[in-house]
Amino acid sequence: xxxxxFRAKSTKAVLEKVKRELGPEAVILSSQTRRExxxxxxEVMAAVxxxxxxxxxxxxxxxxxxxxxxxxxxxxxxxxQIKDVLLGLAGDRIDLAVLPARxxxxxxxxEEDGVQREVIIRLFARLTHDRECSLLxxxxxxxxxxxxxxxxxxQKLQAVSGPSGVGKTTQLVRMAMAFQKSRPGARVCLVNAxxxxxxxxxxxxxxxxxxxxxYCELHGKDDAQDLLAxxxxxxxxxxxxxxxxxxxxxxxxxxxxxxxxxxxxAVHLLLSxxxxxxxxxxxxxxxxxxxxxxxxxxxxxxxxxxxxxVNAGAATGLPxxxxxxxxxxxxxxxxxxxxxxxxxxxxxxxxxxxxDAGRAAPAPRKGRAAA
Ligand SMILES: Nc1nc2c(ncn2[C@@H]2O[C@H](COP(=O)(O)OP(=O)(O)OP(=O)(O)O)[C@@H](O)[C@H]2O)c(=O)[nH]1
Ligand SMILES: [Mg+2]
Numbered sequence: 446x447x448x449x450x451f452r453a454k455s456t457k458a459v460l461e462k463v464k465r466e467l468g469p470e471a472v473i474l475s476s477q478t479r480r481e482x483x484x485x486x487x488e489v490m491a492a493v494x495x496x497x498x499x500x501x502x503x504x505x506x507x508x509x510x511x512x513x514x515x516x517x518x519x520x521x522x523x524x525x526q527i528k529d530v531l532l533g534l535a536g537d538r539i540d541l542a543v544l545p546a547r548x549x550x551x552x553x554x555x556e557e558d559g560v561q562r563e564v565i566i567r568l569f570a571r572l573t574h575d576r577e578c579s580l581l582x583x584x585x586x587x588x589x590x591x592x593x594x595x596x597x598x599x600q601k602l603q604a605v606s607g608p609s610g611v612g613k614t615t616q617l618v619r620m621a622m623a624f625q626k627s628r629p630g631a632r633v634c635l636v637n638a639x640x641x642x643x644x645x646x647x648x649x650x651x652x653x654x655x656x657x658x659x660y661c662e663l664h665g666k667d668d669a670q671d672l673l674a675x676x677x678x679x680x681x682x683x684x685x686x687x688x689x690x691x692x693x694x695x696x697x698x699x700x701x702x703x704x705x706x707x708x709x710x711a712v713h714l715l716l717s718x719x720x721x722x723x724x725x726x727x728x729x730x731x732x733x734x735x736x737x738x739x740x741x742x743x744x745x746x747x748x749x750x751x752x753x754x755v756n757a758g759a760a761t762g763l764p765x766x767x768x769x770x771x772x773x774x775x776x777x778x779x780x781x782x783x784x785x786x787x788x789x790x791x792x793x794x795x796x797x798x799x800x801d802a803g804r805a806a807p808a809p810r811k812g813r814a815a816a
Contacts, residue, residue, distance in 0.1 A: 448474065448492040459487045460574060467493040472570045475539070539569050548572055551580040554791065559752025561722070564759045584790075585783055588758030591739060592781040593620070593713070593766035595627060598738060600711040601676060604638075604684035604704075605741070606695055606732055607715030608724075612743035612769060614639075616715060617685045618652045619769075619777050624681050625656065631680040636672060638663040638702050639687035649685060669703030686712070695732045711738035713766060716757060719748040725757055739766035746770045751790050770795045 453459035571583040653660035778796040788794040
């Protein structure tokens with residue numbers, strides 16, 4: 446992170462300087478007005494996050510020789526600590542009172558709901574830079590939404606990934622159902638790449654048998670080659686990936702399965718907001734690959750706060766594509782716009798899913814601040 450103090454005779458001029466030198470991503474850490482020899486100066490301390498230092502330490506890059514995984518992890522940890530200290534200092538100095546009451550209330554609520562200080566500071570910076578911007582617009586700039594539909598994710602090969610028990614197999618079946626419903630007669634293949642797990646395997650196999658769709662198992666590179674050779678026979682191929690073993694990464698799992706070099710593969714990462722913040726960061730580190738296309742949020746019915754959705758969206762830049770609020774096959778909602786997400790965040794209102802169609806809308810769990 447690069448931190449620098451700027452001064453000019455007006456707020457507008459100083460913000461222009463910040464933007465010119467540090468770019469639009471700059472975060473305002475503090476601002477104050479000083480009088481010197483009768484002249485009024487506006488002073489702003491701003492910071493910009495530079496490239497992730499771990500990227501520079503990637504093995505074999507920059508001619509620096511191989512750097513071990515452990516060294517990369519330790520650099521990452523160190524970087525996070527430095528960032529936390531800087532953000533802690535900045536956090537104490539952001540002055541919410543400069544914002545309209547409604548925005549102050551919204552930011553306080555987000556923080557109570559688990560949105561990290563770093564993200565609050567980014568939102569604060571956006572709102573102070575652009576007085577026309579609403580809190581929802583600022584949030585929309587950090588947390589993307591892209592509906593989990595055929596149109597938004599046209600890749601023929603789609604996979605679900607995520608930690609053990611997060612709801613991958615159930616979600617894959619939901620995706621198969623939704624695809625068949627939107628395209629009657631479509632040829633779907635369910636692929637179980639998590640073959641060592643008896644229960645998930647049976648769920649997939651039984652669903653495929655009952656629905657008359659193809660089921661196959663993927664144990665390694667040979668199976669992957671067979672599958673890729675047979676792709677023309679299907680309109681959609683849905684893969685249930687195994688969870689990544691401790692200390693491993695999804696890239697490694699995809700390589701073992703022979704899926705690493707496959708173009709046109711979209712992997713959806715399933716997470717639940719009820720995981721602790723440190724778990725979510727560790728899962729993002731382990732599961733994020735070049736092929737990760739979206740985040741699917743499951744087990745909303747078991748979560749009490751939803752700030753993790755904002756944190757993960759802001760940290761990864763990945764869109765949220767679906768919200769899941771129960772174990773049933775009809776308990777998921779493809780996120781076609783941001784409204785369901787805002788209602789979840791600000792009102793703790795679980796999204797209406799297909800299971801609710803025809804029923805009265807459920808009452809919100811708690812009345813909370815609106816944005
Ligand atoms: N309460 C709740 N339960 C869910 C939700 N999604 C899935 N489940 C349940 O969570 C359990 C695990 O779901 P699975 O789909 O087997 O999860 P998985 O990620 O495939 O699990 P592994 O294959 O063991 O890693 C099952 O009992 C599901 O019915 C949800 O949104 N809310
Ligand atoms: Mg499973």
